[in-house]
Structures are given as structure tokens and as C-alpha cells.
Amino acid sequence: MTPQRRAVAAVLRGENVHLSAEVVLSRARQELPELSMATVYNTLNELVAMGEILEIANGSGPKRYDPNVLIAHHHLVCTSCGSLQDVAIPASNPRLNADELHGYLITGTEIVFQGLCPRCR
Amino acid sequence: MTPQRRAVAAVLRGENVHLSAEVVLSRARQELPELSMATVYNTLNELVAMGEILEIANGSGPKRYDPNVLIAHHHLVCTSCGSLQDVAIPASNPRLNADELHGYLITGTEIVFQGLCPRCR
DNA sequence: TTTACTGCAAACCGTTTGCAGTTCC
DNA sequence: GGAACTGCAAACGGTTTGCAGTAAA
Numbered sequence: 001m002t003p004q005r006r007a008v009a010a011v012l013r014g015e016n017v018h019l020s021a022e023v024v025l026s027r028a029r030q031e032l033p034e035l036s037m038a039t040v041y042n043t044l045n046e047l048v049a050m051g052e053i054l055e056i057a058n059g060s061g062p063k064r065y066d067p068n069v070l071i072a073h074h075h076l077v078c079t080s081c082g083s084l085q086d087v088a089i090p091a092s093n094p095r096l097n098a099d100e101l102h103g104y105l106i107t108g109t110e111i112v113f114q115g116l117c118p119r120c121r
Numbered sequence: 122m123t124p125q126r127r128a129v130a131a132v133l134r135g136e137n138v139h140l141s142a143e144v145v146l147s148r149a150r151q152e153l154p155e156l157s158m159a160t161v162y163n164t165l166n167e168l169v170a171m172g173e174i175l176e177i178a179n180g181s182g183p184k185r186y187d188p189n190v191l192i193a194h195h196h197l198v199c200t201s202c203g204s205l206q207d208v209a210i211p212a213s214n215p216r217l218n219a220d221e222l223h224g225y226l227i228t229g230t231e232i233v234f235q236g237l238c239p240r241c242r
Numbered sequence: 243t244t245t246a247c248t249g250c251a252a253a254c255c256g257t258t259t260g261c262a263g264t265t266c267c
Numbered sequence: 268g269g270a271a272c273t274g275c276a277a278a279c280g281g282t283t284t285g286c287a288g289t290a291a292a
Binding site: 002004005034035036037038039042060 | 246247248249250251257
């Protein structure tokens with residue numbers, strides 16, 4: 001646990017936090033100005049590998065990192081400004097029936113609700 | 122309609138087709154060897170803008186292009202090899218209730234089922 | 243002294259863009 | 268001649284990597 005990793009981890013804390021590497025860097029630099037981007041990426045990737053944070057791959061644009069791993073949830077993304085909102089798993093959780101599985105073994109289901117956020121609509 | 126565009130469009134035809142720009146190029150070059158990557162991307166982006174094909178943004182790795190725009194569907198992706206399968210919209214289509222909308226106006230819902238394909242499991 | 247980690251800079255991959263050279267009306 | 272399009276090569280943005288230097292065990 002180096003100061004760098006602590007600074008990165010400290011930024012990724014809380015609910016409804018979805019930060020890009022860039023933003024993680026600038027925020028963590030408030031604590032540790034000499035922090036480098038390489039170290040941010042190294043740390044983020046380790047945190048993802050350890051299961052401490054989630055990686056949210058946005059279509060184009062940078063990946064976002066989400067520290068909320070304890071409560072399973074989906075995302076609501078604004079197609080205009082890119083802002084993200086956590087949403088609870090809906091009551092009607094989608095399932096595939098046998099003939100739609102095409103022989104796959106399902107390991108996860110991810111729902112992305114697209115829409116316009118209050119500011120953009 | 123130039124030969125280049127025709128060649129690209131011809132490759133993106135059928136069901137369960139999810140090709141990267143790279144693959145589109147190499148296949149279209151069998152018809153038109155002098156085709157360039159720039160033109161492939163130009164054409165793909167126009168087709169997407171025209172609503173003729175869908176862009177599937179994979180986490181890391183190249184985008185995939187899907188000509189199946191007529192039948193609404195979701196995707197089943199192999200987390201090991203990246204292969205993709207179209208799946209029908211499940212009977213229980215997820216919906217958010219008012220308090221989960223957070224003021225967003227929903228415009229679309231995308232489900233990605235992750236799993237292991239028959240070859241990888 | 244070995245090991246792990248950092249920061250820098252350069253490389254990387256997928257995609258986009260500037261531009262000069264077609265082609266077609 | 269003007270508009271639309273091509274191919275090349277260079278630029279781009281986000282991410283990763285090689286490497287020399289530093290700190291910690």
C-alpha cells in the first residue's frame with residue numbers, strides 16, 4: 001500500500017461514483033501532486049483484477065470506474081452528456097430460455113438504460 | 122453508391138453478423154483489393170448514421186458492426202473469445218419504476234448477457 | 243541486495259482527419 | 268469546373284509498456 005495507491009483508492013469511494021482515469025488522476029493529485037497517469041492506470045487495473053472496483057466500458061470515450069461492487073446494480077446513461085446513474089436490479093430480471101442460450105453458459109447480465117438526464121432533456 | 126461502399130455493404134448482410142472494421146476490410150478486399158481502411162470507416166459511420174447498421178461497442182477491442190436492424194435484439198457475448206450471438210428480447214423486458222428513473226427520460230434499453238460460448242466452456 | 247513500485251517517455255491500438263488526386267455530373 | 272469520394276499518411280485519444288531510478292524489506 002503505497003501513498004499513490006491509497007490516493008487512487010481514496011478517490012474511488014462512495015455510491016454513484018463513475019470516474020474516468022483522467023478525473024481520478026486530477027482528484028488524486030490534490031492529495032499527491034506528483035502522481036502519474038501510468039500509476040493511476042496500474043492501480044485501477046489492479047483494483048479491477050482484485051474485484052475492488054468495476055470497469056464500465058463506454059462506447060467511445062474513456063472507461064469509467066465504479067467502486068460500488070457490493071450492491072449489484074445496472075446503469076442509466078445519458079446519451080447526451082454521458083452522465084451515469086446507478087439503478088437497482090429491476091424486479092423483472094431478464095432470463096434467457098434454453099433455446100436462446102445457443103449453448104452458452106451465462107455468467108452475468110448487464111443492462112444499460114439509455115436516456116436523457118434531467119439537465120439534458 | 123460507389124464500388125467501395127457497395128463492397129462494404131455487401132459484407133454486412135445477414136443475421137448474427139458482428140464484424141470489426143478490420144474484418145470488414147479484409148472481406149471486402151476480396152472483392153475490391155485496393156479498398157482502404159479510411160473508406161471502410163467512412164462508410165461504416167455513414168451506415169450507422171443512416172440507421173442501416175448498428176455499432177456494438179465492446180469494452181476493449183474494436184467496435185463491431187451488426188446489420189440486423191430490423192429485428193430488435195440483444196447480445197450474448199463470450200467473455201473468453203469475444204464471440205457474439207443475437208438473442209431475442211426476453212419476455213420479461215426490464216422497466217424502471219418512477220423512483221429509479223432519477224429524472225431521466227428513457228430512450229433505449231440494452232441487455233448484454235455475458236457467458237461462455239460452447240467452444241470456450 | 244533483492245523486490246516492488248514509481249514516473250517518464252515512447253509505443254500501442256483503434257479510429258479519425260487533412261489532403262492531394264481521382265471520377266463523374 | 269464543382270461536388271463527391273477515394274487512398275495515403277499523419278494525427279488523434281485512451282491505454283499500456285519499457286526502462287531507469289527510488290524506496291522499502
